[in-house]
Structure formats: structure tokens, C-alpha cells
Amino acid sequence: MGHKAKFRVWRGEGGEGQLEDYTVEVNEGEVVLDVIHRLQATQAPDLAVRWNCKAGKCGSCSMEINGRPRLACMTRMSTFDPNETITVTPLRTFPVIKDLVTDVSFNYEKALQIPSFTPPSNVKPGEFRMQQVDVERSQEFRKCIECFLCQNVCHVIRDHEENKPAFAGPRFLMRIAELDMHPYDTLDRKNAAQEEFGLGYCNITKCCTEVCPEGIKITDNALIPLKERVVDRKYDPLVWLGSKIFKRSSS
Incomplete structure (x- = not known):
């Protein structure tokens, strides 16, 4: 009625x-x-x-x-x-x-700054083989409709205009996390997330997750795991040593 x-x-x-x-x-x-x-x-x-x-x-x-x-x-x-x-x-x-x-052009500018999926040069299209568990890890993030509600509610951007040049926001840190999880992506996303896209600014208040209309667990499934991998890279001596050894052997 x-x-x-x-x-x-x-x-x-x-x-x-x-x-x-x-x-x-x-x-x-x-x-x-x-x-x-x-x-x-x-x-x-x-x-x-x-x-x-x-x-x-x-x-x-x-x-x-x-x-x-x-x-x-x-x-x-x-x-x-x-x-x-x-x-x-x-x-x-x-x-x-x-x-x-x-004017949400800020978001498109940030999207352009993220290097695209970069597979190994010796793997041709059609030759990719992934375990289902690897597919499922990042499938959730593909549901993003880019409404930018998470960007809007993130206080790092919302309350601090000066942070915008150095902080990509939850939507695009989630994109970096998705690529970092991909078994065929060859770029070092961890260092870029911290140094270029401001992962350290995020203090995991989960406000981005709360407003997501697709129900994506942005904080728990993307941002926190990415933070953990960045910390492991920087401060875990075994991970640090392993990265140096594998980098040397692949060069």
C-alpha cells in the first residue's frame, strides 16, 4: 500500500x-x-x-x-x-x-597505477593450470562492482585529504592482494603494497567490509593476509633469507 x-x-x-x-x-x-x-x-x-x-x-x-x-x-x-x-x-x-x-576519478587513477597481471614469459595463453583452492582464494574479490562505498567510508581517505596521493584505499589494496595470491603472477606485490600504495595506513577497522553490498570480507580475507605476508617478508628472518636465495638462483 x-x-x-x-x-x-x-x-x-x-x-x-x-x-x-x-x-x-x-x-x-x-x-x-x-x-x-x-x-x-x-x-x-x-x-x-x-x-x-x-x-x-x-x-x-x-x-x-x-x-x-x-x-x-x-x-x-x-x-x-x-x-x-x-x-x-x-x-x-x-x-x-x-x-x-x-567525481570518483580518484579511484580510476589509483586503478591505473596498479601493474596488471604479469604471468611468466614462458607460459602461453591456454597453458595456465591452477588448483581449485587457488581459484577460490581470489574468486571472492572478483565480485567487486566498484561502487566505491568502501573507498568512501575508509577514514584514511575520508578524513585526511593529504593521504590520497600515498594511499590506494581498500578496493585497490584488495586488488593487489588478489594478484599477490595468484600462483602465476610474477611481480613483487608485497613491497609495492607497502611502499607505493600505503598498506601501512590501513588500521583494519573493518568499516570497508561493513558497507560492501557484495558481502566481500575485504579486511579479513584480503587486507589482513596481505599485511601478514608483508610483515613476514620484512621481519621473518627465514622468509627474508629464502627470498634472497630464490632471487639469486632465478637471476
Whole structure:
């Protein structure tokens, strides 16, 4: 059964703006994105919002709903009290372009900095053979839809603009961890994770895991194991010695 919902939506450009109040019709079974589309159609035709698939798989409609980073297409109106005011704001960590649309180019710049999968030169396409356990280790991370909610909520980026040049954020440290787990990747990802992408800045608060719409255990399955491997490389004398011996024998 339908009802009228009170929405408070951030309107503005370039970081300057304010929250504006609207009352919008809500039908049974709808999500926040449905209501925003109705708001565009009936009251605010110039409201800017980014979206694409409306199925929780493209990551485009990331925003903050009642202060929590979420996907608008996966946030059901039935989870709210019909009498409460729903506040919708853009992702706080990234510069606002207009209304609910933010400039997330920071993330694509970080993605470009990560060296791609680098297999041995003597292994040709079609010759890769992996154990199922190796496939399963990194399969979870492939579910990432790059909504950048984890990047948005990470306080290292969110609260410290000065950290951005040296810190890739949880999404891309997870990518490095995934490649580091791959049995055919030949690059030294551990040193790069620490020295170039700021793994040491992460203090494993698990806030990135909490907001992931795909349920990826970013902290437990990617970041903590990567930290452990980096520490082993640097401080475990047997691991350190072994890396020197194998490096010498392969050169």
C-alpha cells in the first residue's frame, strides 16, 4: 500500500549547496532509487543522480542514505518508518559535481597505477593450470562492482585529504592482494603494497567490509593476509633469507 514519504535531498554544485525537503509518493516494493526517479519526474527535473543497472551490479547509484553509504537501488523503502524523514546526500569523500553525483576519478587513477597481471614469459595463453583452492582464494574479490562505498567510508581517505596521493584505499589494496595470491603472477606485490600504495595506513577497522553490498570480507580475507605476508617478508628472518636465495638462483 502506497504512502507519502518525506525526503531531504542535498542540492548544489561544486561543494556548495543545501538540503531541500520534498514529499514524494511511494508505492509498495519500491527502493530509494525509484523514489528519486519519481522526484525527478514530478518535482525536480534538474536533480542529478548517477545510475545504470538498477540491479545492484553496476555500483553507479552509490550515495549516503541517512548517513550510511549504500546503493540506492538496493535500499528498500520498506526498511524505513513511513513517518521518518529520509536524508539523501552524495558520497562525502569525493568532490561533488552536482547534487548526488560525485567525481570518483580518484579511484580510476589509483586503478591505473596498479601493474596488471604479469604471468611468466614462458607460459602461453591456454597453458595456465591452477588448483581449485587457488581459484577460490581470489574468486571472492572478483565480485567487486566498484561502487566505491568502501573507498568512501575508509577514514584514511575520508578524513585526511593529504593521504590520497600515498594511499590506494581498500578496493585497490584488495586488488593487489588478489594478484599477490595468484600462483602465476610474477611481480613483487608485497613491497609495492607497502611502499607505493600505503598498506601501512590501513588500521583494519573493518568499516570497508561493513558497507560492501557484495558481502566481500575485504579486511579479513584480503587486507589482513596481505599485511601478514608483508610483515613476514620484512621481519621473518627465514622468509627474508629464502627470498634472497630464490632471487639469486632465478637471476
